Amino acid sequence: MIIHSLLDTDLYKFTMMQVVLHHFPAAHAEYKFRCRTPDVDLVPYIDEIRDEVRQLCHLRFKEEELDYLRRMRFIKSDFIDFLALFHLNEKSVTIKPSAKQNGEIDIDIVGPWLHTILFEIPILAIVNEVYFRNTQREPTFDTGRDRLRDKIQLLHGRPEVSDCKIADYGTRRRFSKQWHEEVILKLKEGLGEQFTGTSNVHYAMKHGLRPLGTMAHEYLQACQALGPRLRDSQIFGFEMWAKEYRGDLGIALSDVYGMKAFLNDFDMYFCKLFDGARHDSGDPFDWGERLIRHYEENRCDPRTKVLVFSDALDIPKVLRLYERFRGRCQLAFGVGTNLTNDLGYQPLQIVIKMVRCNGQPVAKLSDSPGKNMCDDQAYLAYLRQVFDIAKLVEEQ
Template identity: 55%
Template sequence: MSRTTDTAMQAEAAFSPVVTSLLGTDLYKFTMLQPMLHSMPANQAEYRFVCRNEPGYPLSEIREEVERQLAHLCTLRFTEEELRYLGGLRYMKSDFIDFLRIFQLQHRYVTVAAEGDHLVIVAQGPQIHVMFFEIFVLAIVNEIYFRRLATPEVLSEGRRRLREKIALLRTVGARRQNPFEFFDFGVRRRFSAAWQEEVVATFAKEVPEFFKGTSNVYLAKKYGLVPIGTMAHEYLQTFQAVGVQLKGFQKAALEAWVQEYRGDLGVALTDVVGMDAFLADFDLYFAKLFDGLRHDSGDPVAWGEKALAHYERLKINAHTKRLVFSDGLDLPTAIGLYEHFADRIQTGFGIGTNLTNDMGLPTLNIVMKLVSCNGQPVAKLSDSPGKTLCDDETFLAYLRQVFRVAAHP
């Protein structure tokens, strides 16, 4: 056997895949993909990876391993058992399950490069294919990055912090008018797949009265939990580029969602162009049809008060609605928000990094966002500074003008 062949075999034997199932992604990738398949299957889109903070070592150093992981990802297919599970969710339609039966991520649609110390990852092609890369790319980058930093001491610290979270939950007192409920939203920035599973399994066993589900469809299936998720920014942003007037894109997106799901999956995301602009479009029709709203940027208390005031103006009983908070939460913050709102409206808390990557190590602030669709730029005008991702300043200025949103200083 040649030395080259021997080295290749050793490398293959050492390869440990980050992703082992296409089910191991956020539910909302499926719930957004279904209406896009039905109403806009020809869309062409570009998604781009960005690290918003300074990593402990250059991400360019993991480029080759990320490439290997993506090559493996593109060999995976849904199993019949996984498709039966998805088909058992009442909002998943049979033709969509048939599409997933033949679905396979295509390596030619994703590129990985190093530019200096930075990692550049772009997924470009048919949107109904490339949109599925997002969560997997982020999970792969995170896990490969943290494999270098994983030690028995780090895992021990993670377990200690997990025990502290459970102890804190057990101090939550008597219920207010509505119960405290939280969910795992931590696929994309997790320390590892194994650690996310340990966290989810531990919460499901120890505090089932509070822990009500996970966005990770694979873990929801494995542990009999509720898969959680509706829509993300990319869904609404897509409607900025699909033939409606820009000022009407939110209403068009919400209407398409209503027609697709007809009462299911009724939590709407509010911050693509800011809460004020969202509420201007979220009229009585939508406010009655949607079960609630999701917060993902800006001051959560101010946001929640705006939502409550909006329901009051529309003469809708807020006790029949839900506010879901999901912006950089930890459990103490979630409990504080619960205590503020829980006697006036139902609440839920999607917690990501602080559940699945609280190991005592600095975390990566990474995203992979839709930046163009059908050759046109798309953007989010977040309620938080630093969350906008768009290279086209002309489009950003126009978007701000249409929705009367001031630029962050």
């Protein structure tokens, strides 16, 4: 059994789930799986994946897990009461070979948003671990340990980067549960205060680390269907987030419609209300410069704001970003696959994205076109028109 705890997921799943409970309890969601890595045959492992998902759906929150969540200042008591009754429904998930007959598999998740939101991260972790335990039966953990040691040495014991800090964001694409935990423990031991925590709630609880996360793309995507009108969906999402958390968990996600559309909506009110923003696609150096300039234009001191970088980071890139922006803002770095799946094998680039909410198409149109995922071309064209994204693509 790969997943032993419903806390073995990213914190932002719970923070978004609480918003769904309080503001959108009747919303209906549809998610789809995609493997972006070419020539990967997942079909032979479908039965194993199904069996792991079946076992996942037998899990319930333990009392000590609920107590841990209850101690978080932003988690409300009625949400804990709901989680005490919660379980994932296996009937919401369909897993089958793709009609393309090219080794791809289709995983569809359909049901009430409130009851399907926790599927994404554990299912991705399951697909990864099932794939690698079948294709790499004698893993080269020593190679992974050597690489991890080199990464720690790049950061630790060097006075010029002593305040450069990283966090683990690697649950969804980890090589295995066992390796993920070993990486976390070695980072905690080797980096000390330079290791700020993990997005994984289970390991944060188990090892006394800070759990990290606010919102993900699905939240702002869902607001395309839930808000008063499409053009205001990003503004609506930020306002509902602020209504729920009253200034807490103040890191805004910036790339659902690209940086230009984000800055158009992230006005002086949001600049002052939110603690910062997270980068997850496009050129991070350009993103940082544009955001700092935007803060200055909106009469905010960027040195008081947090810029979170989390897109395909490795430690050399972290250090380059640190050198560029140190002293100009507060910095945070979330490193994922490069920490939890760097043993010498090609990691799987797998995602599960919301594609519909309340029967309406929803989409992400980021500054990295390869990350876009929507099968309704008419809706994509409309979305680009509404947010002036076609012009942005031409300019860039």
